[in-house]
Amino acid sequence: xxxxxxxxxxxxxxxxxxxxxxxxxxxxxxxxxxxxxxxxxxxxxxxxxxxxxxxxxxxxxxxxxxxxxxxxxxxxxxxxxxxxxxxxxxxxxxxxxxxxxxxxxxxxxxxxxxxxxxxxxxxxxxxxxxxxxxxxxxxxxxxxxxxxxxxxxxxxxxxxxxxxxxxxxxxxxxxxxxxxxxxxxxxxxxxxxxxxxxxxxxxxxxxxxxxxxxxxxxxxxxxxxxxxxxxxxxxxxxxxxxxxxxxxxxxxxxxxxxxxxxxxxxxxxxxxxxxxxxxxxxxxxxxxxxxxxxxx
Ligand code: CIR
Numbered sequence: 001x002x003x004x005x006x007x008x009x010x011x012x013x014x015x016x017x018x019x020x021x022x023x024x025x026x027x028x029x030x031x032x033x034x035x036x037x038x039x040x041x042x043x044x045x046x047x048x049x050x051x052x053x054x055x056x057x058x059x060x061x062x063x064x065x066x067x068x069x070x071x072x073x074x075x076x077x078x079x080x081x082x083x084x085x086x087x088x089x090x091x092x093x094x095x096x097x098x099x100x101x102x103x104x105x106x107x108x109x110x111x112x113x114x115x116x117x118x119x120x121x122x123x124x125x126x127x128x129x130x131x132x133x134x135x136x137x138x139x140x141x142x143x144x145x146x147x148x149x150x151x152x153x154x155x156x157x158x159x160x161x162x163x164x165x166x167x168x169x170x171x172x173x174x175x176x177x178x179x180x181x182x183x184x185x186x187x188x189x190x191x192x193x194x195x196x197x198x199x200x201x202x203x204x205x206x207x208x209x210x211x212x213x214x215x216x217x218x219x220x221x222x223x224x225x226x227x228x229x230x231x232x233x234x235x236x237x238x239x240x241x242x243x244x245x246x247x248x249x250x251x252x253x254x255x256x257x258x259x260x261x262x263x264x265x266x267x268x269x270x271x272x273x274x275x276x277x278x279x280x281x282x283x284x285x286x287x288x289x290x291x292x293x294x295x296x
Contacts, residue, residue: 044248044295046088047136049105049129050095051076057100058283059123061200065282072279076103079253079290082275086247088293093136099129103280104289106154106203107171108133111294112164113187115142117180122151122171133292140294144183150176155201155289160208160229164191167202167221194221199240200284207244207288209252209270215244215261232268235260243277243286248295253287 056067080090096102101123108130109118118134121127134143146152156167157180164184166177174193181191198220199205205220213230216223217239223231234242235258242258244265254262256276265272277287 044088044293046083046090047093047105047133047292048076048080048090048290049093049102051103052095052097052100054097054100055103059101061284067282068279075276075279076290079275079277082253082273083291085273086249086251088295091136093132096129099126101126101283102129104285105133106289106292108154109137109143109292110154110157111292112184112189115144115187117183118143118145119152119154120146120148120150120176121153137292146176146179150179152176152180153201155203156196158202158206158208161211162189164189165194165202166191167196168193169196169201171201192225194225196221203288204286208246209244210246210250215242232264234258235264241281243281243288245287248293255281255287257281
């Protein structure tokens with residue numbers, strides 16, 4: 001369902017579908033519950049960053065599209081509403097005209113278990129996005145920086161249980177992956193590097209659907225790396241269009257631009273809520289990249 005005014009707060013319940021967690025065919029990688037965390041007892045928080053007028057000059061991988069700032073702002077409001085339906089307190093950091101890509105806030109920082117990591121984005125023009133995001137997180141938890149010559153975007157960091165999968169992409173290099181592995185060890189988390197091709201970030205290719213299931217875009221990562229999980233594939237032609245954000249309620253926010261993939265998720269028994277993020281997708285972003293969720 002589209003997230004419009006009527007749709008809010010009514011996640012899509014599916015009816016006659018196969019069970020989503022068949023027994024006996026799953027191998028867990030490490031303990032599913034991390035031993036350390038922050039924020040326990042607090043209301044879950046979602047940080048987002050307002051869309052500046054300069055968003056129309058956001059970085060794009062291919063041919064430059066015309067980006068509509070008003071439409072992006074409307075989609076951003078809808079996105080915030082989706083987060084609110086899942087119980088998040090949404091904190092909107094101000095946009096920065098000097099940084100057109102600042103709404104893609106997840107690239108600036110990410111949360112591990114007991115601390116957050118301030119990134120050093122692979123695109124040098126995005127590095128100035130980091131300090132205000134790191135400062136906002138520092139009010140809640142310790143924040144540790146990735147140092148030069150490491151480069152990493154939060155879009156390459158995917159946590160699944162006690163494993164942190166890190167995309168080795170055009171934005172994230174081995175030095176940063178090494179730094180992250182050292183930090184993650186302090187939280188009893190393992191880091192696994194995942195070579196990424198044909199898309200910008202690991203999370204453009206792989207989404208977590210629940211503790212046991214991932215959604216993968218064929219041709220972008222080696223699916224054997226995720227062999228311990230149940231794997232669903234994005235529908236052909238939607239590899240770059242389907243984007244999924246797992247909310248704390250278990251509901252999945254999905255894009256309106258990938259109907260065939262959405263059908264697959266419905267048939268697999270997931271509860272879905274749709275959000276139109278087409279303007280952000282036109283600038284190579286997905287649903288995960290518009291927020292940093294602090295919710296464990
Ligand atoms: C960029 O090229 O950096 C932005 N236009 C898109 C970043 C999207 N980030 C993400 O999916 N995590």
